Amino acid sequence: MRSLAALLFVFCFLTPQIVAAADKPNIVFILADDMGYSDLGCYGGDIETPNLDQLASNGLRFTQFYNTARCWPTRAALMTGYYAQQVHRDALPGLGGGGGGKRQAWARLLPDFLAPQGYRNYHSGKWHIDGKVLPAGFDRSLDMRNQGNFFSAKGNALDDQPIQPAEDESDYYATTAVVDHAIDCLKEHADKYSEQPFFHYVAFICPHFPLHAKPEDIARYHDNYVDGWDKMRQQRYARQQELGLMETELSALEPDVGPPYHFPEALKKLGPGEINRPIPWKDLTAEQQRFQATKMAIHAAMVDRMDQEIGRLIAQLKAMDQLDNTIIFFASDNGASAEIMVRSGGHDPNAAPGSAASYLCLGPGFSSACNTPFRRHKTWVHEGGISTPLIVHWPAGIKSPGELRQTPAHMVDIMPTILDVLHIEKPGEWNGEPIPPAPGKSLLPAFAADKTIERDSLxxxxxxxxxxxxxxxxLVAAKGDAWELYDLRTDRAESHDLANQHPEKVQELEAIWNRQLEATKQLAAKTAPAKSNKKSAEKK
Structure with missing residues (x-):
């Protein structure tokens, strides 16, 4: 009988079962890259994002949603439901792992659980997960490996095969190409597979550096930021208070905190307009002010264009009469970036800013503003590095559109949420290997009401x-620094360190952090990568 039960399980779980799309919602997960918490209008921003704002007004906005502070760990957490360190996709002390780490066999990606339910699975955009895309369970893929030039398809892959770029790429722009591919997949789905539901993972590169944008998009923002990052932070913070996003004061700028990695040669190449510290705007030279305002204009143009393309994606879902029955998630893989570097062909100081020959990064001044009201940036695990908008739009399943959800949540929660919606139970083992418990929690109860999802910790x-x-x-600490303690109920901006007032709470939380570290190391050590894999992937 036990053998028969096992046989039935294998048949039911691994055999595709065609399920009418009307019976199960489609799922679209849209991920931005290096976008700050306040870059969307519906999160207090000044950039034109009407399509995402409309999704928010007809859906839900989570105010305390978290990523992992970096691109590849977030993608692992999103697609597996595990902390990236548990699946070798971020480094652990003494065990290696990171951007070059390989997941365990049991660390399956979401499509492996959706395909047996009849779902078609599509991927458009950045990958940055170990292995190729189609063997990970996707039916079609555009893998944008060229992350150094938004104006060329060179180096990208279509269905895991290298793309041969067109001889004339004058009309090519990566953000548009992502949605061109997504729409092509959806049109084919409507034509050939309309009786099946679909999952579509749409992963933009933008607004990750290099700051590349179309001239007409840049022109709309050219002079919008000449008053500087101090004023921009104050204005965004005021809008956030009007929106009721959180109860906190605005964090102070940290003029001593620059990029996470120092590249002095890059600063020389970028010229006297570049500055790698978020000092008061009034202390910048006129040349620096213009240079920095131009960079922020390009960043805004990139976010604006992404929103325009998302509008085209939404229009396609409407044309298929599938918008109401599609769960759309939108988030960012980490906070805005303070990085300043030059790579991928270099930087021509005589080229138009934002063009293919230029190589510019946002830097810590306007990164601080994009992460309003928080401190720090991408790579740090202060709120500025790990906080992201999360918009959830699902007309058929969300009955109170336009509301905020205050529960703390994390990328590891996305997989269990989707599985919960679809009534899918993960198996206890994979190919005879036990599947360890995952840390994520289903957010489905929060779709219905503003309630806190109970969990031990994040x-x-x-x-x-x-x-x-x-x-x-x-409890939070930058590398090499002492622990800091904050009460996020009233201090999301991490402005008032309470470590000295509550040493017992510091000890309590430190013990919990250490227990999680040890448990993670014990799990990862069973299949630890070779010591030659000490380094993380190239810093993306």
Whole structure:
């Protein structure tokens, strides 16, 4: 009987079962790259994002949703439901792992659980997960491996095969190409597979550096930021208060905190307009002010164009009469970036800013503004590095559109949420290997009401930066620094360190952080990568 039961399980779970699309919702997960918490209009921003704002007004906005502070760990957490360190996709002390790490066989991606339910699975955009795309369970893929030039398809892959770029790429722009591919997949789906539901993972590169944007998009923002990052932060913070996003004061700028990696040669190449510290705007030279305002204009143009393309994607779903029965998620893989570097062909100081021959990065001044009201940036695990908007739009399943959801949540929650919606139970083993418990929680109860999803903790570790959140308490430290303690109930901006007032709470949370570290190391050590894999992937 036990053998028969096992046989039935294998048949039911692994055999595709065609399910009418009307019976199960389609799922679209849209991921931005290096976008700040306040870059969308519906999160207090000044950039034109009407399509995403409309999704928010007809859906839900989560105010305390978290990523992992970096691109590849977030993608692993999103698609597996595990902390990236558990599946070798972020480094652990003494065990390696990171951007070059290989997941365990049991660390399956979401399509492996959707395909047996009849879902078609599509991927358009950045990948940055180990292995090729189609063997990971996707039926079609545009893998944008060229992340150094938004104006060329060179180096990208279509269905895991190298793309031969067109001889004339004058009309090519990566953000548009992502949605061109997504729409092509959806049109084919409507034509050939309309009786099946679909999952579509749409992963933009933008607004990740290099700051590349279409001239007409840049022109709309050219002079919008000449008053500087100080004023921009104040204006965004005021709008956030009007929107009721959170109760906190605005964090102070940290003029001593620059990029996470120092490239002095890059600063020389970029010229006297570049500055790698977020000092008061009035202390910049006129040349620096113009240079920095231009960079922010390009960043805004990239976000604006992404929103325009998302509008085309939404129009396609409407044309298929599938918008109401599609769950659309939107988030960012980490906070805005303070990085300043030059790579992928270099930077021509005589080229038009934002063009293919230029190589510009946002830098810590306007990154601080994009992460309003928080401190720090991508790679840090202070709120500025790990906080992201999360918009959820699902007309058929969300009955109170336009509301906020205050529950703390994390990328590891996306997989269990989707599985919960679809009534899918993960098996206890994969190919005879036990599947360890995953840390994520289903957010489905929060779709119905603004309730807190109960959990023990949320945990972070990236390049020596570490944090733990238990309830409203957060313990956090940058690499090499002492622990800081914050009450996020009233201080999301991490402005008032309470470590000295509550040493017992510091000890309590530190013990929890250490227990999670040890448990993660024990799990990862069973299949630890070779020591030659000590380094993370090239810093993306």
């Amino acid at each position: 945990w972070w570790l990236h390049e020596g930066n570490r944090a733990i959140r238990v309830g409203d308490w957060k």
